[in-house]
Amino acid sequence: MPIRSGDPSTGLLWTFALGSVVSTYILILIGGYVTTTNSGLGCGESWPFCNGGILPNFNDAAQVIEFSHRIFNFVVAFFVVGTALLAWTRHKKDRNVFFFSTAGFVGLFAQVLLGMVTVTTALNPVVSDAHLGLASAILAVLVVNVVMVWNLRSGILAVHQ
Secondary structure, three states: OOOOOOOOHHHHHHHHHHHHHHHHHHHHHHHHHHHHOOOOOOOOOOOOOEOOEOOOOOOOHHHHHHHHHHHHHHHHHHHHHHHHHHHHHHOOOEHHHHHHHHHHHHHHHHHHHHHHHHHHOOOOHHHHHHHHHHHHHHHHHHHHHHHHHHHHHHOOOOOEO
16 A cells, blocks of 8 residues: 655655665675775775776776775765755755755765775774764664655654744
């Protein structure tokens, strides 16, 4: 039984919010794979490039693994930025959705910067742990947001204040 509100943009918002959660979870898994294969410096410290080039050496597994983590960030950014733009333009009055969409956007921006610092500090353990911790916090924010969007979509809790 599909649950829809009268506003068609909530369906698009739902798609982007759910895509944010799923893609972020996949990115965290890819990051774990980067760590367990010791590929974190596969592209060297020339962030955002891969050993000074735009593309990795496809014959070097460590470069491909690390580069896949960097590239998948664009998928996450597509969904997180899309969710935020929809919240900012079409759901300003839905305070919870607006807040958690904005928090996800800010978190993504901070995470990209922290990812850069992780690489440029040669995988400093404290920075690397902070990178994983922030990723986990962002995932939690995005999960809360998708629940808020679901509630908005289903009419359970529409907060227009």
